[in-house]
Amino acid sequence: MRSNFRRSRRLVTYAAVTALATSLLAACSSDDEGGSAGSDGKITLNVGTFGVLGLKQAGLYDEYEKSHPNITIKENVIERNDAYYPKLLTQLQSGAGVNDVAAIEVSNITEVVKTQGAKFEDLGKAEGVEKSTYLDWKWKQATTEDGKTIGLGVDIGPTALCYRKDLFEKAGLPTDREELAKEWAGDWDKYVALGEKYMKKAPKDTKFVDSASSVYNAVFAGAKERYYDKSGKEIYEDSQGRKDAWDAAMKVAQGDMSAKLKQFDPTWDQGFANAKFATVACPAWMAGYIQEKTGPEGKGQWDMAKAPTDGNWGGSFLGVPSAGKHKKEATELAVWLTQPEQLAKVFAKQASFPSTPSAYDSLKPSAATKAYFSDAPITEIFAGIAKNTPSAVYGIKDAQIGQSITDIGVLQVEQQGKSPEEGWEAAQKEIKDVLGQ
Structure with a gap:
């Protein structure tokens, strides 16, 4: 996680x-x-x-x-x-x-x-x-x-999108969670298009999204094909799920809408605290992370909406x-x-x-958490996503392959200006090293 x-x-x-x-x-x-x-x-x-x-x-x-x-x-x-x-x-x-x-x-x-x-x-x-x-x-x-x-x-980790209403409003974008969910429903390209619109009137020193890796992980969360097939064979090169996630991440990495932060690094935490980006892929566990890293001043500024596709991260x-x-x-x-x-x-x-379904009917976020995310229907959003997420096959080096793609391939394109082809080549080289090939 x-x-x-x-x-x-x-x-x-x-x-x-x-x-x-x-x-x-x-x-x-x-x-x-x-x-x-x-x-x-x-x-x-x-x-x-x-x-x-x-x-x-x-x-x-x-x-x-x-x-x-x-x-x-x-x-x-x-x-x-x-x-x-x-x-x-x-x-x-x-x-x-x-x-x-x-x-x-x-x-x-x-x-x-x-x-x-x-x-x-x-x-x-x-x-x-x-x-x-x-x-x-x-x-x-x-x-x-x-x-x-x-x-x-x-x-x-049923995955939604969390966004800052205050930054959306300043950029002239809609702030209603249902309206946003409908606007990008079923198509991550529509989410990217909204990012381009945000950047035209972006509040000073802010970007639409924290990182291209965030988008990669969110898209990949809903993939039916991941890095391995059911037999345990690596299929990361030809996986349609990986390709879709990579393509979406490249559109963000090569655009001007990303804060270009490495997730879970101190600079990423500072980005939350200083309101440097307007959206972040939001699996359920991320809600607590946002509250902790953004702090009290973020209360009522964050909101939550369904992502273009349902997935688990x-x-x-x-x-x-x-x-x-x-x-x-x-x-x-x-x-x-x-x-x-x-x-x-x-x-x-x-x-x-929770991973215990008997708890679902009685789940209630605390008043503080609900208020933090602008009274979003948190339980309904995550429960709906969880029910519609496709089952996924995980392989023995699933984590290492994913990290190679995001922290080598995506970051080289996003932070170093490499081409998508160069970034993917670097990711493949790292993956083969991880797999001992």
Whole structure:
């Protein structure tokens, strides 16, 4: 979720760094805060996450600690998944320094299931877990071929578009969410055309969209064909979904409508805070990110509308590494955090959409979140998108391929002025390196 991992081309350097990190983790493991119970019998459970999952923000840790006085929960957050994920792999390989509960992003789940499944507890057998509680496709994503379920679903990413009404109004564009949704319905070219119109009267120092990568991810979110087919074969070169997303991103990258920011970098966060762009692709989990990064001054300035096409971008799972010191307590926590009533509280706080369908009928965003997004019908928007999103096939290097395309190919066109052909060539070269070809 909320950005992906890209392997370095310098495999020797990567191996050396990994070895060093492993030795350091091993050396420090005896000092790990969650390593053992204290003399008073209290236990610290470390929860490793990336970005803003919303578990802490919704008060779930505080609630759990009150009902479990012997437990203290410490959340260890790494902002970008492309920094979080390689660290997770290093911890799993060494068995040292692992968090008691570890978040896993959906684009990494296939690789974790196929290559790291033995290093996780089987949560499908945990007390209180019912398979029917979770979306069937979400459950399958985290289940090995021999039936071991290594992660419980937290959220999914039905993707809308969030926009700043104040900037739209100053640019002379309509601000009504339904009118906008109708204007670009079914056609991302219409969204791009609106961006061109925005730029004619754009408020000073603002752009229509944060980045071309944002558009790539939003279009790709609705793709029926992704980077792999059902047999596990890479099809990224010929995938129609990839081609459509690339073409839309190139129109933005070569136009004058993008702020040219790299998503999840500090400059991107500053762009939110300083109102530097008017629209951003908005999967459900992004709503909380926008609130946190824009701050109080953004209340009532942001709104939300359906995107041209329905799709799912991102989502996460919670797993329990077998190398953890408190597997029983960690499993109980992971199960509790992913129950419908808890995930409904996360939605109420920041609109992250649960992977537990039984919660959908009762979902209500908090008054603060609803007010932040101009009283948009958040539940109805995301629920409608979730119901119409095509099922997707994820491959073992799905995250790395996607990151190569956005952070190499798209960025070279957008920030360095390369041609789309040069950008795609650079992305392909990186992908082949990632795949070891």
